[in-house]
Amino acid sequence: MLLALHAPDGFLSAPVAFATAFISVVIVGAALRQSGRELKDKQVPLAGIAAAFIFAAQMFNFPVASGTTGHLLGGALAAILLGPATGALVVTIVVVVQALLFADGGLSALGYNVLNMAIVTSFGGYAVFLLARKLMPRNAGGIVGAAGLAAAASVVLSAMAFSVEWLFGATAPIDFDNVFTAMVGVHLLIGVGEGLISALAIGAVLASRPDLVYGVRDLKRSTFADRTPVPMRTFVAGGILAAVVMATVVSQFAVDSPDGLETVAEDTGFADQATDHALDSSIFADYATTGVANESVSLAIAGFSGGAISLAVGYGLFLTMGPRRRSESRETATV
Amino acid sequence: MAGAHRHLLLHTDSPLHRIAPEAKIVGTFLFAVGVALTPRRAVWAFAIDAVVVLSLLAIAGYRPRQALTRFAAVLPFVAFAVFIPFIAGGDKTDLFGLSLSTEGLWASWNVIAKSVLGTGASLILAGTTPISEVVRGLGRLRMPPIVVSIVAFMFRYLDLIVEEMGRMRVAMTARGHDPRWLWQAKPIASAAGAMFVRSYERGERVHSAMLARGFSGTMPQMEHEPASPTDWARSLTPPVVSISLALVALIIL
Numbered sequence: 161m162l163l164a165l166h167a168p169d170g171f172l173s174a175p176v177a178f179a180t181a182f183i184s185v186v187i188v189g190a191a192l193r194q195s196g197r198e199l200k201d202k203q204v205p206l207a208g209i210a211a212a213f214i215f216a217a218q219m220f221n222f223p224v225a226s227g228t229t230g231h232l233l234g235g236a237l238a239a240i241l242l243g244p245a246t247g248a249l250v251v252t253i254v255v256v257v258q259a260l261l262f263a264d265g266g267l268s269a270l271g272y273n274v275l276n277m278a279i280v281t282s283f284g285g286y287a288v289f290l291l292a293r294k295l296m297p298r299n300a301g302g303i304v305g306a307a308g309l310a311a312a313a314s315v316v317l318s319a320m321a322f323s324v325e326w327l328f329g330a331t332a333p334i335d336f337d338n339v340f341t342a343m344v345g346v347h348l349l350i351g352v353g354e355g356l357i358s359a360l361a362i363g364a365v366l367a368s369r370p371d372l373v374y375g376v377r378d379l380k381r382s383t384f385a386d387r388t389p390v391p392m393r394t395f396v397a398g399g400i401l402a403a404v405v406m407a408t409v410v411s412q413f414a415v416d417s418p419d420g421l422e423t424v425a426e427d428t429g430f431a432d433q434a435t436d437h438a439l440d441s442s443i444f445a446d447y448a449t450t451g452v453a454n455e456s457v458s459l460a461i462a463g464f465s466g467g468a469i470s471l472a473v474g475y476g477l478f479l480t481m482g483p484r485r486r487s488e489s490r491e492t493a494t495v
Numbered sequence: 496m497a498g499a500h501r502h503l504l505l506h507t508d509s510p511l512h513r514i515a516p517e518a519k520i521v522g523t524f525l526f527a528v529g530v531a532l533t534p535r536r537a538v539w540a541f542a543i544d545a546v547v548v549l550s551l552l553a554i555a556g557y558r559p560r561q562a563l564t565r566f567a568a569v570l571p572f573v574a575f576a577v578f579i580p581f582i583a584g585g586d587k588t589d590l591f592g593l594s595l596s597t598e599g600l601w602a603s604w605n606v607i608a609k610s611v612l613g614t615g616a617s618l619i620l621a622g623t624t625p626i627s628e629v630v631r632g633l634g635r636l637r638m639p640p641i642v643v644s645i646v647a648f649m650f651r652y653l654d655l656i657v658e659e660m661g662r663m664r665v666a667m668t669a670r671g672h673d674p675r676w677l678w679q680a681k682p683i684a685s686a687a688g689a690m691f692v693r694s695y696e697r698g699e700r701v702h703s704a705m706l707a708r709g710f711s712g713t714m715p716q717m718e719h720e721p722a723s724p725t726d727w728a729r730s731l732t733p734p735v736v737s738i739s740l741a742l743v744a745l746i747i748l
Contacts, residue, residue, distance in 0.1 A: 196641065209649070216656045232687070361688040364685040
């Protein structure tokens with residue numbers, strides 16, 4: 161948990177810090193405008209208090225095992241409750257303020273901290289939520305389950321994003337494979353807790369004020385009125401099962417058979433691109449190439465992670481920025 | 496992590512407390528960037544940066560013990576760095592009877608030095624600048640007014656929400672809630688959900704109250720004295736030091 165979260169100064173190379181800062185500013189700027197369109201003059205009080213809520217929720221310790229505790233990150237939770245644009249905005253503000261005033265995470269690391277902890281978790285998590293909602297039963301249990309999967313996946317996506325950034329901006333000669341395995345492995349465990357707490361929290365909001373949950377705005381109220389109780393142990397078992405399945409899938413990519421993915425990578429030509437990036441080390445840190453031990457495997461995993469992150473975040477961005485803008489122009493046309 | 500987010504302001508007065516916030520924010524930020532750009536092998540550059548940070552901590556009025564406890568809050572983030580020499584590849588060096596990766600040791604030093612110096616810079620800013628001043632400074636640095644207003648709102652309601660959360664926790668404990676395992680976390684998660692509903696509803700009430708007072712979507716701008724040239728000169732001295740050290744080190748090494 162301590163690795164991707166609040167990374168300190170000097171964790172990744174300067175070029176990666178600048179590049180991620182640029183990407184973050186562009187996306188957060190877009191999220192700010194989108195959130196303004198959604199909340200209108202309510203944006204200041206609602207986003208402000210939501211930011212305070214996320215800040216406080218990160219102090220909410222929950223039990224993990226035998227008295228040890230963890231705490232929420234809240235990116236996916238914020239995105240499902242408030243919409244990915246407002247969610248990303250709110251978590252960004254929390255991350256920046258923590259770095260500036262509480263010495264949590266480096267100031268020069270803000271670019272990648274915002275990207276990994278606010279943007280990837282909100283937009284990626286929201287995309288996973290909508291996809292999972294389609295696959296789950298259309299009732300309250302299905303929505304809560306989808307929220308849990310999304311929150312868990314958002315943490316794993318965040319870890320993958322860090323690993324990919326490590327490939328370009330490593331500051332230590334540690335192979336990309338090791339970083340990837342360690343980061344994603346640890347975050348799968350964290351994801352179980354994050355998913356469980358987020359799902360239950362969203363279940364609680366659905367029970368009392370379903371109109372406040374952005375992620376179910378498009379559904380009829382009767383859809384989630386059906387609240388079949390799910391026993392807690394089943395719920396936890398489901399979460400752990402999902403984590404094991406995800407771990408197996410990821411480790412398959414990481415260890416056993418890179419060939420399939422590699423073929424796909426070569427066919428689609430992104431292996432070439434990836435190689436160009438990794439070997440074109442002049443603009444990257446001294447260790448860009450040492451990050452790649454077993455070249456083909458590393459690049460395959462990197463390509464897979466990069467693809468997964470871009471797809472999820474891109475889909476999330478499209479979902480929020482694209483269709484809604486159209487509906488808004490229709491609104492203004494009728495006015 | 497609970498309690499780690501108590502504001503770090505030192506309730507004393509010092510020359511640093513009196514510098515305009517926007518100048519301090521820019522100075523802190525650039526100092527951290529300068530430190531981050533310094534090549535790892537330039538140990539002397541980090542030593543000079545450390546002297547700068549230590550003297551500013553002293554001027555700010557930190558007592559040594561106080562500063563140390565606040566540095567301790569970042570220890571977990573640095574812990575990872577300690578493992579680098581054991582798992583990194585490359586040439587090996589013998590140290591204390593252990594065979595460690597040379598490059599890994601440098602990498603470890605890199606992360607620890609930079610994060611300690613960066614934390615020191617944040618501590619100086621946080622210790623000498625009240626939150627309201629930081630918000631005002633962000634506004635003067637031309638951050639979008641909406642963002643500044645959101646940050647101001649967040650701080651206005653943060654303590655309220657944290658205290659409400661504390662009361663909920665006391666209520667749960669009074670009813671025998673003492674979870675040890677993850678599957679006992681449901682009451683905490685439900686409390687978080689209830690907390691969200693309460694916060695959101697409070698936001699709506701605050702919004703109505705603001706509308707009743709003529710709110711039109713942006714907060715009114717307050718007039719303040721801009722930072723004086725002296726303030727800028729003082730705040731920009733540390734970053735000038737750290738950035739020139741970084742440049743000199745980049746040229747020499």
